[in-house]
Amino acid sequence: MSPSRSRSRSKELYERARLLIPGGVNSPVRAFRAVGIDPLFLASGRGSQVTDADGNRYIDYIGGWGPHILGHSHPAIQRAIREALKRGTSFGAATEAEIDLARLICDAIPSIEKVRLVNSGTEATMSAVRLARGFTGRSLLVKFIGCYHGHVDSLLVKAGSGVTTFALPESAGVPAEFTGLTLAVPFNNPDALREVFSAHGEKIAAVIVEPVVGNMGCVPPADGFLETLRELTSRAGAVLILDEVMTGFRLAYGGVQGSYGIRPDLTTLGKIIGGGLPVGAYGGRAEIMDTVAPEGPVYQAGTLSGNPLAVAAGIAALEELRRQPGLYAELDDRTEALGEGLAESARKAGVEVCVNRAGSMFTVFFTPGPVTDFDTASAADRDAFACYFQAMLERGVLLPPSQFEAAFVSAAHTDRDVERTLRAAKQAFKAVARRRKAKPGNRAG
Ligand SMILES: *Cc1c(COP(=O)(O)O)cnc(C)c1O
Numbered sequence: 001m002s003p004s005r006s007r008s009r010s011k012e013l014y015e016r017a018r019l020l021i022p023g024g025v026n027s028p029v030r031a032f033r034a035v036g037i038d039p040l041f042l043a044s045g046r047g048s049q050v051t052d053a054d055g056n057r058y059i060d061y062i063g064g065w066g067p068h069i070l071g072h073s074h075p076a077i078q079r080a081i082r083e084a085l086k087r088g089t090s091f092g093a094a095t096e097a098e099i100d101l102a103r104l105i106c107d108a109i110p111s112i113e114k115v116r117l118v119n120s121g122t123e124a125t126m127s128a129v130r131l132a133r134g135f136t137g138r139s140l141l142v143k144f145i146g147c148y149h150g151h152v153d154s155l156l157v158k159a160g161s162g163v164t165t166f167a168l169p170e171s172a173g174v175p176a177e178f179t180g181l182t183l184a185v186p187f188n189n190p191d192a193l194r195e196v197f198s199a200h201g202e203k204i205a206a207v208i209v210e211p212v213v214g215n216m217g218c219v220p221p222a223d224g225f226l227e228t229l230r231e232l233t234s235r236a237g238a239v240l241i242l243d244e245v246m247t248g249f250r251l252a253y254g255g256v257q258g259s260y261g262i263r264p265d266l267t268t269l270g271k272i273i274g275g276g277l278p279v280g281a282y283g284g285r286a287e288i289m290d291t292v293a294p295e296g297p298v299y300q301a302g303t304l305s306g307n308p309l310a311v312a313a314g315i316a317a318l319e320e321l322r323r324q325p326g327l328y329a330e331l332d333d334r335t336e337a338l339g340e341g342l343a344e345s346a347r348k349a350g351v352e353v354c355v356n357r358a359g360s361m362f363t364v365f366f367t368p369g370p371v372t373d374f375d376t377a378s379a380a381d382r383d384a385f386a387c388y389f390q391a392m393l394e395r396g397v398l399l400p401p402s403q404f405e406a407a408f409v410s411a412a413h414t415d416r417d418v419e420r421t422l423r424a425a426k427q428a429f430k431a432v433a434r435r436r437k438a439k440p441g442n443r444a445g
Pocket residue numbers: 119120121122123125148149150151210214215243244245246247270271280
């Protein structure tokens with residue numbers, strides 16, 4: 001692999017884009033600012049690899065931020081989209097394929113008795129929260145610090161301040177009155193959860209959680225945490241929403257809820273169920289779902305919801321995953337080997353890291369760890385991560401450009417990809433060690 005790949009065309013596109021699009025990107029994480037470089041413009045992807053606008057190829061661990069569990073440009077998904085395209089792109093009326101996708105989802109996730117399709121994960125969580133409030137007639141919402149549920153006003157809550165505080169808005173433009181109804185508690189902390197329920201139990205409409213967190217980097221739940229959550233919500237009559245937008249069909253065929261034996265009231269989905277096209281979904285107990293319009297009084301709608309191309313892609317993706325029962329075990333093994341290899345090269349280079357992993361999701365945190373919640377994740381050395389990211393990119397490995405994101409392995413990643421990644425990582429950790437020696441003061445605590 002050639003060191004020092006040119007990114008001149010990406011640079012040129014970025015200059016043009018930033019004049020027309022805020023930051024030059026249509027979603028902030030694509031800006032690569034946290035890793036100190038200009039955004040990479042991608043041109044194509046196939047299998048485990050993507051090619052940028054300058055023609056550089058990378059082994060890709062962004063995976064479209066989750067959807068591409070089968071790899072880029074999967075032939076079955078592409079075929080399904082082409083077939084659907086022949087029949088028309090959008091009707092604004094019901095189509096048979098929507099029943100097929102709903103059936104696949106309900107069969108895979110038993111807690112989902114009825115499901116509504118939307119266009120994104122954000123729409124799914126926004127709608128699930130509204131539904132939970134409409135169903136219970138209550139207002140308060142509990143979320144966990146460091147969990148991300150899309151850019152819904154009431155869910156954009158920063159709560160760096162520990163336990164059970166009424167949070168401040170994290171984003172400008174979200175009035176404090178909106179987030180005043182959101183309580184943020186630390187993840188993996190059953191005592192904080194009990195406190196919030198004993199203080200506000202009968203007013204809590206819903207608790208929303210990423211059952212395996214991906215959005216502060218990969219942070220699995222501690223033993224018993226999800227069970228405690230289920231117990232407290234049931235006792236208080238609050239709706240438990242498992243946000244499986246990232247984890248749904250990622251860690252198992254179905255959701256994390258199947259693996260952990262947790263039955264939520266509502267589940268939100270996205271990413272994989274769209275096969276790389278825009279699809280989200282929320283579903284759960286029929287009794288709750290039947291309060292959605294036109295069956296009930298909770299309004300939620302969408303011009304492009306259940307879009308024929310997106311639904312066709314989603315069906316193809318799920319059918320492909322269902323057809324390959326051994327796929328999840330294989331992904332698990334390959335990602336385990338990768339995670340262990342990364343931890344070992346870091347150790348050999350004298351760089352302390354904590355590698356968290358769940359199935360095919362992983363994060364290398366530049367901190368000794370353990371990383372179990374937002375506070376411990378925040379202890380990671382972001383400068384070290386940026387150095388590691390850049391060194392990997394130079395060697396043809398594209399990671400999510402932030403310390404606080406999960407990387408994804410797909411079924412298209414081969415043992416050879418893993419070997420190449422580990423070879424790059426060996427050099428990248430050495431670069432981190434050299435950098436620390438040169439600038440010892442720069443180490444975050
Ligand atoms: C990605 C994600 C969302 C938001 O989905 P979008 O399609 O980006 O709106 C919500 N929840 C979780 C857990 C996610 O990972």
